[in-house]
Amino acid sequence: MRAVRFVALVLAALLSVGAVAVVLQQGSAPGPVRPPDRGALGASTAASVDRCDDxxxxxxxxxxxxxxxxxxxxxxxxxxxxxxxxxxxxxxxxxxxxxxxxxxxxxxxxxxxxxxxxxxxxxxxxxxxxxxxxxxxxxxxxxxxxxxxxxxxxxxxxxxxxxxxxxxxxxxxxxxxxxxxxxxxxxxxxxxxxxxxxxxxxxxxxxxxxxxxxxxxxxxxxxxxxxxxxxxxxxxxxxxxxxxxxxxxxxxxxxxxxxxxxxxxxxxxxxxxxxxxxxxxxxxxxxxRLRPVPDPGVQVVSGEVGEPLTLQLAVDVLPEAAAGVAWAEPLQLPPGFTLSPDGVLTGTPTEQGSWNITYVVRGTDPPTTDVPGAVVLTVASEAVAVSAGGQTSCETRTDATAWCWGRNNFGQLGNATTAGTEVPVEVAGSGGWATVSTGGSTTCGIKSDRTLWCWGLNNAGQLGVGRGAPRSTPVQVGTGSVWTSVSTSWFHTCATRSNGTLWCWGSNLRGQLGDGTFDQRATPTRVGTDSDWASVTTGGFSTCGVRADATAWCWGQNVFGQGTGENQSPQPRPSRVAGDQAWAQLSSGWAHTCGVTLEGAAWCWGLNDRGQLGDGTKTLRRVAVPVKGDRIWTSLSVGDATSCGVDNTGSAWCWGSNSYSQLGDGGRQSRTVPVLVRSDESWLSVDAGWFHTCGSHDGGVTACWGNNELGQVGDGSRTDRPVPKEVR
The missing domain is CATH 3.40.50.1820 (Alpha/Beta hydrolase fold, catalytic domain)
Structure with missing residues (x-):
């Protein structure tokens, strides 16, 4: 049920014939983002580009x-x-x-x-x-x-x-x-x-x-x-x-x-x-078509502090007019960034945050009027991430340490005990953590040296080290230093490697490992032969991923249409999600899936009995439907029957089940459309768990809300929290 951010390298494959190509030379690892302040975001400018037809x-x-x-x-x-x-x-x-x-x-x-x-x-x-x-x-x-x-x-x-x-x-x-x-x-x-x-x-x-x-x-x-x-x-x-x-x-x-x-x-x-x-x-x-139009009009792109980023902006224009295209009037560029007249956005991020960069594109031969475009750039610090699981929460901090809190009956807190805690405890080991993902009762993390470690429940081999007893301290998965992202669910785990391959392990009862079988795997097993996977997200008994051409693929259980929607039978191999969307990111929950397109639109499909698809209904959808509202989303996260996301103003929104106040709006009423999380903060990211949600804001400060019966909110109590409460 983890939300895994899109590796921005895939943008190059999305453009129509005759358009100037997009090239993004440096991708980003999963991580949170933070707007420096709402007044500097210019969200209305970016949104107005998105609302108008060409x-x-x-x-x-x-x-x-x-x-x-x-x-x-x-x-x-x-x-x-x-x-x-x-x-x-x-x-x-x-x-x-x-x-x-x-x-x-x-x-x-x-x-x-x-x-x-x-x-x-x-x-x-x-x-x-x-x-x-x-x-x-x-x-x-x-x-x-x-x-x-x-x-x-x-x-x-x-x-x-x-x-x-x-x-x-x-x-x-x-x-x-x-x-x-x-x-x-x-x-x-x-x-x-x-x-x-x-x-x-x-x-x-x-x-x-x-x-x-x-x-x-x-x-x-x-x-x-x-x-x-x-x-x-x-x-x-x-x-x-x-x-x-x-x-x-x-x-x-x-x-x-x-x-x-x-x-x-x-x-x-x-x-x-x-x-x-x-x-x-x-x-x-x-x-x-002699008049150049930004393609897409709004691009959602992620980067990482200290990592050079180069993005060739694209237009749709007839080939005979392409030589006369010019980009101009860039506004709200991050520190150290420039936009050249030929549409190259380049720079090295020096601080985390979110910027709504606006520009105009015009034709000079033949001369045309200006058409506005926007890039929503979110920059993360790799050392900061937050994850909400079953009844457990975890985070990595700026000092590269990892901390967890909440339920610990299988050692999923990673502190060498099985005692739960209402406040964060440090994960055992030498530190150096880059990102962490906690699922039902299992937690995995990737260190800055790209080694992969897991701990917690292992009844189905979901730790990737052979099926056996739970582990209360991190154990390395294999010996390689090649891992780029990891996503844990209740009974299975999947991860991507630097060469674009995808690997899964654990329970395979519904074909959620994607290897063409229904056999359980206790060590990483490669999904097919493709080597262009950009990200992966694990759900209840299903898995989805985005490939380098921005297509979405799902496999495993599909009884509620949470996979490809093609039929209700389990799918043991990746099958392409219907539709012509160019996907930036997907997030799978217990029985539904949501995603963000490269233009920042949100779409969901699957079970909708609590309104978790955000389309204003409670109707099950076997094909993707748009989430209500005209926001530009930078990320989404799906939990059990709840969905949450962050838009390009730094606001957090949630919808779906609210029986434990996991929507963060102060009440307990389920919502079929996004409602604003009650907070004055600008959010870096949010992550929806089982019945609680966590997010990061203001330089990496973590806050949680919702169900807290086992201390998963992390504020030192076991009292449910209807609005965000800062973790101690």
Missing amino acids: TFLLTVDGGGEQALGSERPGRTVDVVRRAVLRHASVSGRTVRALGLGLHSEPPAALLGTRTRVDKARRTITAARVRAWRGPVGAAVTRAVAALDQAALDCPAQQVLLSGYAQGASVVHRVLGVLRGRSDGLARVGGALLVSDPDRRARSVVSPVGAPAAGAGRSGVFPRFLEAVADVPPVAPTLTVVSVCSAGDLVCDPVDNSVKDALRLARSYHLGAGARLVRAGALGLWRSA
């Missing part, structure tokens, strides 16, 4: 395609909407699509009731054109207001516009309004006008069609009423596409038959017409 698509209906009172887009603009969303999904960008509906008349209303079959243009009158144009003026005002509101909500968001028939006229005129403003078109990546009644003869934009309308002819509005200004000319990052087939009654009225003229005006949602519209949407999207 692109705002405004579509405007016309041609009578949207039924009165309907909120569904018309058939033609829906072709555009679906095409843009499809291209965005492939590119890894996000789009907010807003449709503006017009209660408009179809093109046939231009003809009246008496028509000459072979002379479509001659049946049109100025009065009918004026009536048909009726909703355009008010819709222009509405569209401009929608764009202004979008600019207020997300100033850096790029805009794409599209409309059909009267809706195309609205977009045409909106471009004119924006053109009259200072930098009004700076955010517009492109516009797609389908059957534009305002099309000008000899326009700066040549129409496309099957075949295209004649360049010297104009749409129905200029021909019968008055003309408005032409659309802006195409620029390096502004694409304007006019789709108009020859003889279209609306955008190219000529003396063809009424039947043909109407057919052409209504042909853009299917067949050859739809193919033209989709090609135009692709042109818009290519223009949008």
Whole structure:
């Protein structure tokens, strides 16, 4: 049930084709983080980057395609909407699509009731054109207001516009309004006008069609009423596409038959017409991708005091524009860090803490507007860590000593006794501890020389030294100095080595060791043949891990979907977790799992009877669901039926079971969404145990809360604590 932090080296594998690569040369060992102070964090800046989609698509209906009172887009603009969303999904960008509906008349209303079959243009009158144009003026005002509101909500968001028939006229005129403003078109990546009644003869934009309308002819509005200004000319990052087939009654009225003229005006949602519209949407999207966008917009990265760190920031941009990408205006850099114009963040952390580094990225060839991005950098001191287990808690301190307190019936405190204690006692041995993980009744730790040691219960071989009696002092696992992280559960243990291999041992009743069998292993057994494991976390009878490509894998018990969710049978080999998330860290509990993505989003899956998934329900989930709220998480930890995490402001949050006040909110009511842990401190880390939780703050001071019947809170008492209580 340990939360193991992601080794940041895996960032390099996550980027889409055509993006500038991320390279992080130095990873970090598991450990806590601490914001220096909340005022310096700039959390609102980082969060605002995360909330805004990359692109705002405004579509405007016309041609009578949207039924009165309907909120569904018309058939033609829906072709555009679906095409843009499809291209965005492939590119890894996000789009907010807003449709503006017009209660408009179809093109046939231009003809009246008496028509000459072979002379479509001659049946049109100025009065009918004026009536048909009726909703355009008010819709222009509405569209401009929608764009202004979008600019207020997300100033850096790029805009794409599209409309059909009267809706195309609205977009045409909106471009004119924006053109009259200072930098009004700076955010517009492109516009797609389908059957534009305002099309000008000899326009700066040549129409496309099957075949295209004649360049010297104009749409129905200029021909019968008055003309408005032409659309802006195409620029390096502004694409304007006019789709108009020859003889279209609306955008190219000529003396063809009424039947043909109407057919052409209504042909853009299917067949050859739809193919033209989709090609135009692709042109818009290519223009949008000439503007570099940070990829991801927010990155959660960890480092270690004294260890050099180099991170090449990445963007999504078309290859032909990549050479002109520049990074600028870095804010809130940690001491000793710099951000170069080509996007290299580099430095050596001198103090532990958390920084929300913000920057902008822009294109210089072609020139584009700025797009903000953020890096949430958490820096740990390897010598400080805290772990909450069954009814035991442990920590490492700045002097590299390890201390434990609480239950000790199997020697899991490591002080050569089996007597429990309400205050910390030092783990026996020569010190030099880097990190520690305590589970049900077993504890393991890694020293600074990368040797691995375990102590406590050993009935299933979970100490890794052969099955036998409990050990009340640390015993070395093997002879190697190659271990980088360890995670202990109730009956099994797993650890990673410096060469990227993963090893597990102990009980294997549900296949939780991942070696393809259900056989118990009393010494470390390698999980498969892969050598790209970044981290591992052990649950009740399951295990999960993150690999170097940021994919998540689980194995073992899956009856509650806490593994991969594919089926309820035990999985004796690693199986990939469904979804397209790029994972930074996972944490497994008794029957549920949670994780943090590289962008700081939290997702959970599995048993949810106490609300431990944080999605606002108590519904079991076999696939990952997002935790409620728009926080940027730096770490998560999962206990029995409780989940906790730290966000980029240094605040601690918990959700799920609260029968022993383990949520730290002062009450005993279970919560289905995150609640704030009652504390004025900035937290380094939190770790959820069985019925209690511990965390570290203010330079390594440890505090615990929740169940304390055996002294696991460590404050010298056996009284349950509803809010954090400092360990003595």
